Amino acid sequence: MYDSIINVAGLTVELGGNPVLRDMDLTVSTGEIVAVVGPNGSGKSTLLRCLAGLQPATSGEVRVFGEPPADDAAFWSRVALLTDEPAWYPGLTAREHLELMGAVHARARMTVDAAMEMFALVERGDSVPLNLSTGQRQRLSLAATLLRPSALLLLDEPERGLDADFRVRLGDLLADYAAEGGTVVMATHDPGLAARSRQVSPSGVAA
Amino acid sequence: MRAVRTYLRSHGRAPATVLDRYVSLFALAMLLAVLGQPLSTMLGGLAGPVDPARAGAGVALIALALAGFLAAARAAGPVLLPAADASWLLLSPLNRRRLLARGGRALLVIAVVAGVLLGLGALAVLGAPDQLVWRLLGALVLGVSVSVAGMALAVLAQGSPSWQVWVTAATVALLVLAVVAVSGQARTVLAAAASVPLPSLAAAASGAVVVSGLLVRQAWASLSRIPTRTLLGSSTRAGHVATAAVSLDPGALTWIAEDNHWRARTLTSRRWPSLPAPLALAWQDWRRLARRPGRLAGVFGAVALPAVLAQAGAAPAVVGVMVLAGAMVAAAMGVSGTRRDGDNPALARLIGVGRRPALAARALLPVVLSGTWATLALAGLGALAAFGAVAPISGMPSAGVPAGALGAGWWLFGLLVAPALAAGALRMAERSPVDHSMPVIDTPGGSIPTGPVIWAATGVDLAVLGCLPALAALLSPPSAVGGLLMAQAVSGVLVLAGYVWRGRRKRAT
Incomplete structure (x- = not known):
């Protein structure tokens, strides 16, 4: 059906007349972890938004799973996207957000208890997400993203707000995910996370 | 305080000129001229007795409106400052009561307007069998006294928790009154109230004026005792409202309230x-x-x-x-x-x-x-x-x-x-x-x-x-x-x- 999970050819994106991405090529195959690196404003997030089908390309072609990405349920059942902090549902605790995620997906990758343990949220399970610290909220977002089954993870700065120990732990979790056959594309400023991945800079030149 | 206000005014809008005042007065006069005729027709329509069953339900509605007024006053603060004043002037050694006086006067005006509406409503549901003008005057005085007293209670409650009990008690009493009135139990009382002799009405009105006057004096004295924390809370809330009203959209307001509610709650996770x-x-x-x-x-x-x-x-x-x-x-x-x-x-x-x-x-x-x-x-x-x-x-x-x-x-x-x-x-x-x-x-x-x-x-x-x-x-x-x-x-x-x-x-x- 398709050889590689992601195929980007000659991708150019202009935002308000400014070229953000210019003639970018990228191929990602199954089980790879790709780190999109580069200075602020180099188009890392824009590339992720193009891959998620949320940003139309000015020219060029983007194919995910062999077809252009579409913002629909079939696409999101295979792709898990984590960019900015999501808006939490009112009236639910942190744990209940994970329970909801587990209840909606038939074959969750781990139990809620395991996720609470893994992301060190056990003590704060009964808190409303807004009462958690920035790092804890990011861990909750990551837990929700990794709890659900997916074939492709798109992460925008997953290290945001995390302490040094947990950044290392996150690298392990992503390696486990890839070992299970998943593919990861993330924009990151963390040298540790980038070192464990194939590095790509949005100008289209692989580092 | 006056120096600060003068300074702020000199850097803000130009002071009102004679022309501005003339325009305001002219607009007021025009409004009265336009509304005068319908108003007098409406007031004339109030004369005469009303059906007692209707009166019960009407009194219930008025009691509910008053309870809502009290609840809204409590929810708003009611004493609050513009967000800028709250952050710049409140935490300064300025005289607290003078700083809050302007907000207090605004509250008084709001209470008087609400009271006039209440009085008119009360007269409309109870009817005026005779002496329309005097009964109208009595109803207005009573309405304004009650609403001003309610506002004073709310201000007092902002300053001290013991007064909060009184506000809650008043709200509960109004709700009970509404239930009793609508159930028809109070028909005879209402009928008596509708045709109360003028001297008794005058006595009731003057009593209400005295009580509300005392409460207002208490509230005025308490202005300097309202804790800064509660003032800041109510003022930033008003700031949220103002920003949301002018720049964002009203939908943002409900999220602020909703999120604040859940932040303050202790929840227990339950299985999905x-x-x-x-x-x-x-x-x-x-x-x-x-x-x-x-x-x-x-x-x-x-x-x-x-x-x-x-x-x-x-x-x-x-x-x-x-x-x-x-x-x-x-x-x-x-x-x-x-x-x-x-x-x-x-x-x-x-x-x-x-x-x-x-x-x-x-x-x-x-x-x-x-x-x-x-x-x-x-x-x-x-x-x-x-x-x-x-x-x-x-x-x-x-x-x-x-x-x-x-x-x-x-x-x-x-x-x-x-x-x-x-x-x-x-x-x-x-x-x-x-x-x-x-x-x-x-x-x-x-x-x-x-x-x-x-x-x-x-x-x-x-x-x-x-x-x-x-x-x-x-x-x-x-x-x-x-x-x-x-x-x-x-x-x-x-x-x-x-x-x-x-x-x-x-x-x-």
């Missing part, structure tokens, strides 16, 4: 029921609602309002619109998940349930809520008609018509409008923020900003469309409602199904 995916997603709204039983009880306590309105002699159209609007409010309580996903679809994408299954599953709760509300409200109206007190909607079974098939038909409307109201509530939850780039239409009566108007109408439009048969039945009651019931059943289901199936893509944000 094992349901099919879309229903498991929709369960969030059910759980949120179950965690706020007070709000649920409040909204469902209001099912009696249409019956009370009808008993107070409101027009059938007003009662009918009240039933639909109340049911729509009930439906809107159960759509927070749809609103959140409409504002920020990140979590919805992680959950990965399609838009149609999610909407269909999430429509269940608003359908149940609005259906229950409207059915109860219509059943209340039907019971009222069956008792023979009044026929609130002229086609409904009144004392003359035996309550049979027709009676059953009316409350069925409650169930049948539910899908349309749920569709309206969902559309309201999914609407985009106010589009301030929409043109402003200038009319002789003033300019109309179309953006906010369209925003406000989004959702209501769909509900009205789906409820047309029921509206037709409520506004001009037919002899047999069977045909309209059928039409309502079809239009309600069609509107909801159409809304759920309409293939609009999520906004790509």
